[in-house]
Amino acid sequence: MSEYFIARQPIFDRGLNLYAYELLFRSSHVNHMPPDVDAEAATAQVLSASSDIGLKELVGDHLAFINLPHRFIDEPDLFPLPPDQVVLEVLESVEINSNTMDGIRSLVKKGFTIALDDFVYHERFDEVLPFVHIVKLEVPAIEESAWAEEIQRLKARGCRVLAEKIETEEQFEMLVELGCDYFQGYFFARPKVVSGRRIAPSKLGMLQLLSRINDPDTNIETLGDLVSRDVALSVRALRYVNSAATALNRRIESIHEAVIYLGRDTIRNWVALFMLSSIDDKPSELMIMALIRGKFCELLGDAARKDDLGAYFTVGLFSILDALMDAPMAEIVQQLAVSDDMAEALNNHRGAKGEALTIAIALERGAPETLDLSSLPSELLADLHHQATLWADEVMTEMDLG
Numbered sequence: 001m002s003e004y005f006i007a008r009q010p011i012f013d014r015g016l017n018l019y020a021y022e023l024l025f026r027s028s029h030v031n032h033m034p035p036d037v038d039a040e041a042a043t044a045q046v047l048s049a050s051s052d053i054g055l056k057e058l059v060g061d062h063l064a065f066i067n068l069p070h071r072f073i074d075e076p077d078l079f080p081l082p083p084d085q086v087v088l089e090v091l092e093s094v095e096i097n098s099n100t101m102d103g104i105r106s107l108v109k110k111g112f113t114i115a116l117d118d119f120v121y122h123e124r125f126d127e128v129l130p131f132v133h134i135v136k137l138e139v140p141a142i143e144e145s146a147w148a149e150e151i152q153r154l155k156a157r158g159c160r161v162l163a164e165k166i167e168t169e170e171q172f173e174m175l176v177e178l179g180c181d182y183f184q185g186y187f188f189a190r191p192k193v194v195s196g197r198r199i200a201p202s203k204l205g206m207l208q209l210l211s212r213i214n215d216p217d218t219n220i221e222t223l224g225d226l227v228s229r230d231v232a233l234s235v236r237a238l239r240y241v242n243s244a245a246t247a248l249n250r251r252i253e254s255i256h257e258a259v260i261y262l263g264r265d266t267i268r269n270w271v272a273l274f275m276l277s278s279i280d281d282k283p284s285e286l287m288i289m290a291l292i293r294g295k296f297c298e299l300l301g302d303a304a305r306k307d308d309l310g311a312y313f314t315v316g317l318f319s320i321l322d323a324l325m326d327a328p329m330a331e332i333v334q335q336l337a338v339s340d341d342m343a344e345a346l347n348n349h350r351g352a353k354g355e356a357l358t359i360a361i362a363l364e365r366g367a368p369e370t371l372d373l374s375s376l377p378s379e380l381l382a383d384l385h386h387q388a389t390l391w392a393d394e395v396m397t398e399m400d401l402g
Helices: 039-053 055-059 070-074 098-109 144-156 169-177 201-214 220-228 231-241 255-262 264-277 285-303 309-318 321-325 329-335 340-348 351-364 378-398
Strands: 004-013 018-027 063-068 086-090 113-119 134-138 160-166 182-185
Touching: 004 055, 018 055, 018 182, 039 063, 055 063, 063 113, 070 098, 098 113, 134 144, 144 160, 144 169, 160 169, 169 182, 201 220, 201 264, 201 329, 220 231, 220 255, 220 264, 231 255, 231 264, 255 264, 264 285, 264 309, 285 309, 285 351, 285 378, 309 340, 309 351, 321 329, 329 340, 340 351, 351 378
Parallel strands: 018 063, 063 086, 086 113, 113 134, 134 160, 160 182
Antiparallel strands: 004 018, 004 182
16 A cells, blocks of 8 residues: 555535545556556556545545446456445446447346546436436536536436536536535635734634734743633633543643643644634635545654744644735734744745655645656555545544534
8 A cells, every 4th residue: 555645535415514535546657648548447456445545545445436447347246345335436437338228227236326427418318317326427527507507407317426626616616506416626725815804803713822822922821821812712611621632541631731741732732733623614625635634744844853843733734824814924924923934835836845845735635747756655645645634533432622
């Protein structure tokens, strides 16, 4: 497994609750992905990783969408995963013929959920649609004026519609109105920027508190006072400190004691996490993303023998602030008391911390081929990202942040 990157991209329902993950293979042996990567080989690696690591460790209790090349349709008995947690995506390149239909019928009979990937309607799909449960509608490939017709055509055939490659919140809102069931894309991680827009007062107050907590001139006593003033924040912080995640051998009774016991950097980052998770109009997957980025940056900094690992974690954690606050990152950074190198990392992804963040985002999107990784062992990056993903899932569960 250390030889491969397995990326997972979230899929949401209409309420922006996490519905599933799509599992994607990316080669870690080369700096640039060859354009003719074999789909069957890629799916074989995803299946191998899912079997070796365990599907539950990769997606938890959620569904896993996995591409299904022609070989596995022709020989459905080769598919090694259970049908109750897998959605099989028939690629747009698969030819629909009698062998294809026999294979899909067999998979449906075995209990698998079938999806059509990158769908743009053509009459050649008429035969297979009665056996398809979910259609992934490729939004950018269809004129906006035709969305309603395409969606209604599919709904009339009994298919659930997953709108994929959504780039903006405006697209998401329109597709909800048109009746789509599921959604996939970068829309949830990008702010909706409107000219002249200002950060909402409630979120501005949160940023100001984040700024004071993150300020290096704020001493431990002041940090404890700031946390203690918020009852809900105090309760959650103490719950974390006394959870199994910290492996303490005695109970901590006060915020001041927690700050002293855990140290400034640790308590600062976790208080920031509690605060960010309190924003209730954003999908919880955004917090998972922040945790994975933060932990990956920290692990990468540790591998590079950096001293300021807390700052690496903070850069990853704060990298989703633009999406949480619905404002440009540059405007947010102005409100935060961060060092120049952290500001440069958050704004421009430059410097050692910025490079770590860039790598985290590329791995998150399953695109390590976009990076120049000549000085970094690809197996190390794959392992660190996997560690960060498992750690983030565990923390979300233990801290009840989902």
